[in-house]
Amino acid sequence: MCAPKQQFASDNYAGICPEAWAAMAEANIGHESAYGADSWTAQAADAFRTLFSTDCDVFFAFNGTAANSLALAALSQSYHSVICSELAHVETDECGAPEFFSNGAKLLVAPSSNGKLSPEAIRLIASRRTDIHYPKPRVVTITQPTETGLVYTLDEIRAIAATCRELGLRLHMDGARFANACATLGCTPAAMTWEAGVDVLCFGGTKNGMAVGEAVIFFDRALSQDFDYRCKQAGQLASKMRFLAAPWVRMLETGAWLHRAAHANTCARTFAEKIAGLPNIELMFPVEANGVFVKMPSAIADALRARDWKFYTFIGGGARFMFAWDTALDCLESLVEDFRAVSAEQTGAPVLT
Ligand SMILES: *Cc1c(COP(=O)(O)O)cnc(C)c1O
Secondary structure, X not given: OOOOOOXXXXXXXXXXXHHHHHHHHHHOOOOOOOOOOOHHHHHHHHHHHHHOOOOOEEEEEOOHHHHHHHHHHHHOOOOEEEEEEOOOHHHHOOOOHHHHHOOOOXXXXXXXXXXXXXXXXXXXXXXXXXXXXXXXXXXXXXXXXXXXXXXXXXXXXXXXHHHHHHHOOEEEEEEOOHHHHHHHHOOOHHHHOOOOOOOEEEEEOOOOOOOOOEEEEEOXXXXXXXXHHHHHHOOOXXXXXXXXXXXXXXXXXXXXHHHHHHHHHHHHHHHHHHHOOOOOOEXXXXXXXXXXXEEOOHHHHHHHHHOOOOOEEEEOOEEEEEOOOOOOXXXXXXXXXXHHHHHHHOOOOOOOO
């Protein structure tokens, strides 16, 4: 019995996890200074410095589009370019916000079948043109885990960072699901970021179980100059900042950020294992974080939708199933049972290409 029914179209269909919710209630007691001059915001920034074992600069934005766009704008001038994968959220799902907030810096898209950038692809794009007529490459952005649910290994990140340093490029990480990547690799957050050569990280809180809010973390503090003004101008300075900050304090100090993400990852793996052998069902990518991408005949997809399951089919025509901090095993099982039923009904149907 799966009640109330959960959907797996996105990990942001889930609500707020208990640690974040309790912190909001705690922050709601009494009055506090506004615009980030409160004790919760100071504590949250300190908690990030502890988590990353370094003296980084920390800012909070309402969502990932703003966090990514403002971070990339801080790293580039209007005549610069930003290298990303063709499946990158900044390219496909941010409505031109990175270009808008940087006053025209151009995204240069590297072809990638699985969403991962490589040193070779970066080098190819960065050295394609060196003349005055082309926007000067200045930044590389990688998504960890990728939009396809893959996790860059530490060696892969280090190799990308080394290429960036050699070519004079800054390295930004879109970590909308950063916690899921940490849970997968089992490494320290420092190892995956500044120790590997990442300059700026956008650490997602929303998909991790918060109501709202992403942290922008500058490991190279020289790059954060005037970032507070950039946030304010963009409408990203929360006057009641404590409600963005307090959930981070409790998520980080209780370890909920990591164990909630680990649960989501485990659910994705479990789901993938259960549907992998079904007729006409094919996994598109290895399952390394909290997403499972499935290729199946359109008749099966239609039959699943007819059974009231919601999912997107926006990457390579495959169906995406995302698991969250609160995924209930009986709902997961109910989805698996419907997969079994419709795949048996539709055996022989043509596979979606
Ligand atoms: C969800 C997500 C974001 C943030 O999106 P918002 O809707 O702006 O919060 C950024 N990058 C990736 C890869 C995401 O999946």
